Amino acid sequence: MIELKKGHGDLARDIQKLTGINFNGCLHCRTCSNACPFVDGMDYLPNVLLRLVQMGMEKQALESSTIWVCVGCNTCCSFCPMAIDIPMVMDALREKALAQGVKIGEPDILNFHNEVLKTVKKYGRTHKLEIMMRYKLKKHDFLSDVGVGLKMLKKRKLDLTPSKIKDKKALGKIFKK
Amino acid sequence: MAKTTYSFFPGCSLKASGHENTLSLLKFCEMVDIELQELDDWNCCGSSSAHSVDHEVARDLPWRNISLVPEGQPLLIACPSCMIRFKQSHLKLKNDLDLQKKYEKDWGRPFDPDLEIIHFFELFKRIRLRDYIEEPTKQLKGIKVAPYYGCMLSMPPDLRHEPSYYGLMEDALSRLGAQIVSYGYETQCCGTYLSVAKPELSQKVVTQIISRARDAGAECMVTACAMCHLNLEIRCSMKKPIPTFHFSEMLSMALGAEKQKKWFPKHIVNPIPLLKERKLFKSRSNGLGELKSIFTRKDVKK
Numbered sequence: 001m002i003e004l005k006k007g008h009g010d011l012a013r014d015i016q017k018l019t020g021i022n023f024n025g026c027l028h029c030r031t032c033s034n035a036c037p038f039v040d041g042m043d044y045l046p047n048v049l050l051r052l053v054q055m056g057m058e059k060q061a062l063e064s065s066t067i068w069v070c071v072g073c074n075t076c077c078s079f080c081p082m083a084i085d086i087p088m089v090m091d092a093l094r095e096k097a098l099a100q101g102v103k104i105g106e107p108d109i110l111n112f113h114n115e116v117l118k119t120v121k122k123y124g125r126t127h128k129l130e131i132m133m134r135y136k137l138k139k140h141d142f143l144s145d146v147g148v149g150l151k152m153l154k155k156r157k158l159d160l161t162p163s164k165i166k167d168k169k170a171l172g173k174i175f176k177k
Numbered sequence: 178m179a180k181t182t183y184s185f186f187p188g189c190s191l192k193a194s195g196h197e198n199t200l201s202l203l204k205f206c207e208m209v210d211i212e213l214q215e216l217d218d219w220n221c222c223g224s225s226s227a228h229s230v231d232h233e234v235a236r237d238l239p240w241r242n243i244s245l246v247p248e249g250q251p252l253l254i255a256c257p258s259c260m261i262r263f264k265q266s267h268l269k270l271k272n273d274l275d276l277q278k279k280y281e282k283d284w285g286r287p288f289d290p291d292l293e294i295i296h297f298f299e300l301f302k303r304i305r306l307r308d309y310i311e312e313p314t315k316q317l318k319g320i321k322v323a324p325y326y327g328c329m330l331s332m333p334p335d336l337r338h339e340p341s342y343y344g345l346m347e348d349a350l351s352r353l354g355a356q357i358v359s360y361g362y363e364t365q366c367c368g369t370y371l372s373v374a375k376p377e378l379s380q381k382v383v384t385q386i387i388s389r390a391r392d393a394g395a396e397c398m399v400t401a402c403a404m405c406h407l408n409l410e411i412r413c414s415m416k417k418p419i420p421t422f423h424f425s426e427m428l429s430m431a432l433g434a435e436k437q438k439k440w441f442p443k444h445i446v447n448p449i450p451l452l453k454e455r456k457l458f459k460s461r462s463n464g465l466g467e468l469k470s471i472f473t474r475k476d477v478k479k
Contacts, residue, residue: 040381041375085333094229120221128189128194131373151445155442157196163193170241173283
């Protein structure tokens, strides 16, 4: 059991309130870190990130690239002997990072998520071409993946016009912000 | 046999970039007496992005879809990722009376705790393929396939009671005569959207998956996820990548579907030379017509 000094922020308790996950369960067996296919892109291994949460090291956890690189493939948590839903922890940490306005560890990934949600808010469904164009425009990256994009257009894998839903009111109800 | 009707949720990946997946899946279901009714006015399930930044939006997007399902119909979902979003959303509702009240107020329909949400794989428990094929073991004879599940078999802890479909593609494809290659990367995630935001990471895992399969003797990959299919095709850095098929294409092909020519030209890595080599590419008329159709590509322009 880890006891934090008086006045020290209790990140583990905050995240437990949101997710119901008890961080005392993590044994640091590193099964998650061994299973994760994307550790190369992370600054902290998944179990180390859980350690940061246990220790209440909020700044390091919220500013890490790990929480953004995790795609939620559930490989870690399907092997975790303590059944800790690690992708859910990542979700909660990302939302906390956004709410607190800290420095984002992987701004490109956040940019991508925002573009996806913009098209869902507008049309009710994703529109890949628009997501890609806006994403690249924001990144000022006009050259990479042009070849792939053209190939996809040619094979009709990127629709020119978005597929839309009829009930626009429903979207207003879902996207209140 | 009597037709069974399912509500069908295609999801954005199948609807927009996996046309050949949708077409072959619909064809397969038609051939095995399953009627699919597309969910009327369905919306995106929120994909990977909603749950990454806003848990309320991630919860509400599948709620609306769930409220659209006609009473008594099971909901069939073709995309593994949408499937998890739906299941989690439905489970959360089932366990929380306050949320149920909110759902009923928001969407004006009573909550159905017994709604069946099933993945395409579940159909194989409900039908017998051999009832529809005369000589099953000859249909895909000679082709060496590497089944690829990606992350679709990994479930979060709250869905641990869900059935595991590990081995389902191996079982179905080998029954149809294909030779299964085991290569150790069957359940490695393809990187989904990292393909856009972190292409170098995605390229590394995809190339590793495909090169291991090829080194183990596979001539092609078979996947049941439209997102995996796209990533395997566009992010493989091998000089001569092997083609990737949708599971539904393989099944329809084995059942003798004749519309194959509409699907394969949509692939970025052309699978037709391999199919011809294995004598699996069927043309309706003669050899000449088949050649002509490939050169003119009428099906692509439509």
